[in-house]
Amino acid sequence: xxxxxxxxxxxxxxxxxxxxxxxxxxxxxxxxxxxxxxxxxxxxxxxxxxxxxxxxxxxxxxxxxxxxxxxxxxxxxxxxxxxxxxxxxxxxxxxxxxxxxxxxxxxxxxxxxxxxxxxxxxxxxxxxxxxxxxxxxxxxxxxxxxxxxxxxxxxxxxxxxxxxxxxxxxxxxxxxxxxxxxxxxxxxxxxxxxxxxxxxxxxxxxxxxxxxxxxxxxxxxxxxxxxxxxxxxxxxxxxxxxxxxxxxxxxxxxxxxxxxxxxxxxxxxxxxxxxxxxxxxxxxxxxxxxxxxxxxxxxxxxxxxxxxxxxxxxxxxxxxxxxxxxxxxxxxxxxxxxxxxxxxxxxxxxxxxxxxxxxxxxxxxxxxxxxxxxxxxxxxxxxxxxxxxxxxxxxx
Ligand SMILES: Cc1cc2nc3c(=O)[nH]c(=O)nc-3n(C[C@H](O)[C@H](O)[C@H](O)COP(=O)(O)OP(=O)(O)OC[C@H]3O[C@@H](n4cnc5c(N)ncnc54)[C@H](O)[C@@H]3O)c2cc1C
Numbered sequence: 001x002x003x004x005x006x007x008x009x010x011x012x013x014x015x016x017x018x019x020x021x022x023x024x025x026x027x028x029x030x031x032x033x034x035x036x037x038x039x040x041x042x043x044x045x046x047x048x049x050x051x052x053x054x055x056x057x058x059x060x061x062x063x064x065x066x067x068x069x070x071x072x073x074x075x076x077x078x079x080x081x082x083x084x085x086x087x088x089x090x091x092x093x094x095x096x097x098x099x100x101x102x103x104x105x106x107x108x109x110x111x112x113x114x115x116x117x118x119x120x121x122x123x124x125x126x127x128x129x130x131x132x133x134x135x136x137x138x139x140x141x142x143x144x145x146x147x148x149x150x151x152x153x154x155x156x157x158x159x160x161x162x163x164x165x166x167x168x169x170x171x172x173x174x175x176x177x178x179x180x181x182x183x184x185x186x187x188x189x190x191x192x193x194x195x196x197x198x199x200x201x202x203x204x205x206x207x208x209x210x211x212x213x214x215x216x217x218x219x220x221x222x223x224x225x226x227x228x229x230x231x232x233x234x235x236x237x238x239x240x241x242x243x244x245x246x247x248x249x250x251x252x253x254x255x256x257x258x259x260x261x262x263x264x265x266x267x268x269x270x271x272x273x274x275x276x277x278x279x280x281x282x283x284x285x286x287x288x289x290x291x292x293x294x295x296x297x298x299x300x301x302x303x304x305x306x307x308x309x310x311x312x313x314x315x316x317x318x319x320x321x322x323x324x325x326x327x328x329x330x331x332x333x334x335x336x337x338x339x340x341x342x343x344x345x346x347x348x349x350x351x352x353x354x355x356x357x358x359x360x361x362x363x364x365x366x367x368x369x370x371x372x373x374x375x376x377x378x379x380x381x382x383x384x385x386x387x388x389x390x391x392x393x394x395x396x
Contacts (some may be wrong), residue, residue: 046115
């Protein structure tokens, strides 16, 4: 019987005919075979923290929540094999026991590894790539039910396609990731004015391992957040230090978020960041201040080479808009989106946006290469839904 499914914020709801939680690769292969034989559709879901309909289907939804845990670690090479249904928080704890840690995390650490990699989830830091950049190899079930294994050493182009693939090449069942020796970070949070922040923005980005800022439309002030190795903490004379703390990186980069929200985030060429932020601020102050109290977040990520990464081939600034879950957000987001598009923005795959293949293919130089790899692996479209066809091929 179809049961209603909803994402974290409640803004995405659908009723899959079946929700399956296989416990082994064999079970998953059998399921893939059954659904493929009746020409059905499968979508794989992580923690359901995306708010675009990437996982929406009226057929079969597969959760890999029974595919959790670190499979093996290699401290010398700083690598691990991890199952895709591992929550990032749990992965951080398990890896710390092996004296290893990820290079970065996003704002929260409750996503599954498979889901976070699948959309190119990122944190902040000019020299730090999104989480998909740590993927060195994958084992995945393809549409014909086979388990394939690919590594960066022998098939780099496949890895560049698979890293950010939105669950459309196959289902990851194990992921080999590059790590760092476990390390600590000192986190500081500061309050200052917008103009002070913008005047010193380049040095703030340059001089801190992780730097981002939130702008609050109601107070028109900003909160700066810096993370640095102990002993190299930030000194910011024009800002007030609000709080600070130190811990192992996986315990201190992310924060718990209890209040659900909806979000639009665009990834822009780094040099366009300041002018896009000024345009966003001006527009929100003029049109949306009364209805939107939530902050705008400014972050940076390093360039990478995954075909569908929103940081593909360019150092990136990301700008995200938030609205409390349950409040109207589309009027606000739709009004702001042209600013991002005017700055050649690429939308975060898991956050609200209105772009489809017509616009997206112009933003991704290897778009067609990715689509060919996808069609070759899945000619009938086992992993495809109307939304994904729209996204990849064009409006229906
Ligand atoms: C509170 C909150 C905070 C967030 N913070 C950030 C942030 O700081 N930075 C950022 O970039 N994003 C952020 N996001 C967005 C979020 O990280 C992404 O949407 C991410 O993809 C969600 O992970 P998930 O495990 O919920 O995956 P889902 O949303 O369930 O799935 C995402 C995609 O991954 C695919 N997928 C999942 N598992 C597999 C698998 N085993 N094999 C193949 N494909 C798979 C799915 O099919 C889908 O296409 C945030 C979202 C929320 C709600």
